[in-house]
Every structure is written in structure tokens, then in C-alpha cells.
Amino acid sequence: MIQSQKHLQTKSSPAQFSGTSPQLTVDLGALVSNFNTLRNAAQQSGSTCAGVLKANSYGMGYERVAEALWAEGCKTFFVALVGEGVKLRGLFPKATIYVLSPYLSLDADLLREYHLIPCLYDLDGIDLWIAANGTAAPAALHFETGINRLGLSTQDLEQLLSNRSRLNKLDLKLIMSHLSSADEQQSEHNQQQLEAFKRIRNEFPNTPASLANTAGVFLGTEYHFDLVRPGIGLYGHDPHYYENQGSRLKPVATFAAPLAQVKNLKAEEAVGYGATKLDRDSTIGVILCGYADGVMRALFKPDSKEGHQVSINGYKAPILGRVSMDMITIDLTTIPKEARAIGSMVEIFGNHSPVENAAAMAGTSAYELFTRVSGRAVRKYV
Numbered sequence: 001m002i003q004s005q006k007h008l009q010t011k012s013s014p015a016q017f018s019g020t021s022p023q024l025t026v027d028l029g030a031l032v033s034n035f036n037t038l039r040n041a042a043q044q045s046g047s048t049c050a051g052v053l054k055a056n057s058y059g060m061g062y063e064r065v066a067e068a069l070w071a072e073g074c075k076t077f078f079v080a081l082v083g084e085g086v087k088l089r090g091l092f093p094k095a096t097i098y099v100l101s102p103y104l105s106l107d108a109d110l111l112r113e114y115h116l117i118p119c120l121y122d123l124d125g126i127d128l129w130i131a132a133n134g135t136a137a138p139a140a141l142h143f144e145t146g147i148n149r150l151g152l153s154t155q156d157l158e159q160l161l162s163n164r165s166r167l168n169k170l171d172l173k174l175i176m177s178h179l180s181s182a183d184e185q186q187s188e189h190n191q192q193q194l195e196a197f198k199r200i201r202n203e204f205p206n207t208p209a210s211l212a213n214t215a216g217v218f219l220g221t222e223y224h225f226d227l228v229r230p231g232i233g234l235y236g237h238d239p240h241y242y243e244n245q246g247s248r249l250k251p252v253a254t255f256a257a258p259l260a261q262v263k264n265l266k267a268e269e270a271v272g273y274g275a276t277k278l279d280r281d282s283t284i285g286v287i288l289c290g291y292a293d294g295v296m297r298a299l300f301k302p303d304s305k306e307g308h309q310v311s312i313n314g315y316k317a318p319i320l321g322r323v324s325m326d327m328i329t330i331d332l333t334t335i336p337k338e339a340r341a342i343g344s345m346v347e348i349f350g351n352h353s354p355v356e357n358a359a360a361m362a363g364t365s366a367y368e369l370f371t372r373v374s375g376r377a378v379r380k381y382v
């Protein structure tokens with residue numbers, strides 16, 4: 001064991017840590033509570049609630065997140081890539097697993113072998129999937145209504161309907177589309193996409209339909225159809241947080257790293273790359289995480305010397321100095337000595353330092369901050 005780790009392993013306080021890795025603590029109780037909030041909203045219109053687990057469950061880990069949702073009665077999962085679906089299938093032999101971004105010319109065999117349902121988005125993909133399966137190929141059809149990412153176009157829809165030979169060979173499980181602007185409650189795109197999706201749905205009266213992501217669930221019952229597909233809400237971010245100035249969901253993730261060193265510096269001294277000059281005599285703390293762990297450099301603005309407020313033992317402390325690969329420096333000047341012991345875990349985002357604040361400062365979203373948390377961080381579940 002290295003020397004520094006030894007002195008960081010003091011047992012005097014429960015806030016102390018037992019290793020030098022940054023930690024992403026996932027509150028599974030809060031996750032389940034968020035699932036129930038979204039499921040209850042969906043149930044008002046008779047809609048079922050699935051869970052979106054792409055990107056390692058938004059950085060929080062497939063296995064434990066999926067287990068918690070499954071135990072709560074969530075039986076349908078969405079992932080982005082076929083490899084994610086294969087991983088999930090190993091854990092849940094009976095789950096319904098949709099793959100949002102299948103690439104049929106390469107993925108057809110794995111999709112079949114692992115009983116994954118592709119969300120097909122072009123005619124070529126449909127043809128390849130039918131060829132791989134013979135008849136009754138289990139599939140979702142993903143239609144374009146305005147986001148213009150993956151999706152069958154209006155012309156594709158016309159072709160499918162004018163000669164129904166393709167549709168006849170599919171075991172159609174779901175028709176779906178995706179909203180571009182559901183996080184903006186007043187955006188006219190929402191209503192436009194809703195109307196476009198309703199027109200498509202009229203052509204498939206006997207097939208379950210799905211439009212809403214998390215934000216869509218909160219837009220109202222007319223967006224729910226038969227199945228809703230929340231992702232980010234499960235993980236604790238309310239997409240209308242900024243517009244509503246608050247959250248209807250519970251924070252799930254706490255990202256924290258240990259305080260390794262504290263130093264007293266004079267006003268003329270500097271910290272970090274680029275030598276950010278101190279404006280006053282300061283107490284600076286060094287934390288063992290950095291941009292390699294997903295802490296964005298944009299969380300400190302060198303020109304204004306403004307930094308995201310992290311928290312340490314309940315006190316707020318701004319990042320001061322540029323974020324390095326494995327270290328960040330924070331301003332502890334006004335924090336009482338007993339609240340800044342070496343080894344204290346410093347929260348970058350979580351209950352005390354909302355991820356929404358960090359996202360706003362970095363000019364990004366909670367989605368990006370969650371999924372940026374690196375593999376180096378230890379995932380803990382409570």
C-alpha cells in the first residue's frame with residue numbers, strides 16, 4: 001500500500017474514505033422512487049413504463065440499476081447498441097430488450113441470438129432483418145417525426161403501406177418516435193411531433209405505440225400512448241428543472257473524491273496550469289479527481305476565476321484553478337478547519353451540489369455529466 005493511501009485511511013469519521021478512487025454513489029432507493037413517480041404518471045393514461053439503460057445506465061452501471069428496476073416490475077428495457085443488449089440479456093433472460101441503434105448489416109446475428117428487438121429505422125434494415133429471420137421477425141419501427149436522427153421517413157412509411165409485404169413479415173411489437181424538444185415545455189416542436197406521430201399511429205391501430213422520453217412523460221397524458229421510455233428521470237434529473245426551478249425527482253448520483261492535501265497560500269501565489277493568481281491569502285484543497293474522471297475543465301472559468309461550487313462536509317467550496325487530469329483545486333479559505341480534514345470526500349455533484357448547477361456552468365446537460373464519469377471511478381450502491 002502506498003504511503004499516501006495509509007494516511008488517508010483514518011477511521012475517525014464516517015465521511016472518510018477507504019481508497020483513492022473517485023466514487024460514484026448510486027442511491028437505488030431514489031432510483032426506484034423515480035421509476036414509481038414516472039410509472040404513476042404513465043399509469044394515469046394506461047401506459048406502461050420501460051427503462052432506458054443505454055451508456056451503462058447513464059454511467060451508473062447496468063447490472064445494479066437493471067436489477068433494481070426489474071425487482072420493481074420494470075420488464076422492458078431500451079439500450080442503444082447491440083453490445084449493450086447482449087450484456088443485459090446475460091443478466092435478464094426474460095426481459096424485453098429493445099436496441100435503439102441497431103446496425104443490421106453487422107448486428108443481425110447477435111440480435112437474433114440474444115433475442116433482442118431492433119428499432120428499425122430504414123427499409124434496408126427492415127429487409128436485412130426479415131432475411132435473417134424468415135417471417136415473423138420481431139421488431140419495432142422507429143419513425144421520424146422531426147428530430148431527424150434515426151427514423152423511417154414519410155416516403156418510407158408510404159412504401160411500407162403501399163406494398164404491405166414487408167409489414168406482413170414482421171412481428172411488429174412497437175411503433176415509436178422520439179421528441180427533439182420535450183425539455184422545453186413551450187416548444188412548438190412538441191405539438192408538431194405529437195400530431196405527426198398520431199397520423200403514423202392511425203396506420204397501425206393494433207400496434208403498441210411509444211413517443212415519450214422522461215420530459216415527454218411530464219408534457220402530459222396525450223404524449224404517453226402505450227409505452228413511455230424514460231432514461232434521465234430514473235437517474236434523478238428532471239428535464240424541466242430549470243424551467244420549473246425545482247425537481248419532481250430525487251437525486252440518485254453523488255460523485256465525490258477525496259481531499260488529499262490542504263495548503264495555505266499568499267495572495268500573490270498561483271494555482272494550477274496557467275497559474276491562476278490568487279486574489280487573497282487562501283486555503284486551497286487538492287482533490288483526487290479530474291477531467292480524466294469526467295470533471296469538465298469548463299467547471300472553472302480562468303478569466304473570471306469563477307468555479308463550480310463543490311461541497312465538503314456540508315460546506316460549499318468553489319473550484320479555484322484549472323481542472324487537471326487527476327486533480328482539482330478548491331478554495332477552502334472560509335471553511336472551518338474541522339470541516340476540511342484530509343480524506344474527507346468532496347462532492348462534485350449530488351445532494352448538496354446539484355448536477356444541474358455543474359451542467360449550467362459547464363454549458364452542458366446532466367446527461368453529459370453523468371455519462372462522462374469515467375471507468376476509474378468506483379461505483380457504490382446504497
Ligand SMILES: *Cc1c(COP(=O)(O)O)cnc(C)c1O
Nearest residue numbers: 052178213214229230231232233
Ligand atoms: C435516450 C433516449 C430515450 C430516453 O431519454 P431521456 O431524455 O433520457 O428520458 C428515449 N428514447 C430514445 C429514442 C432515446 O434515444
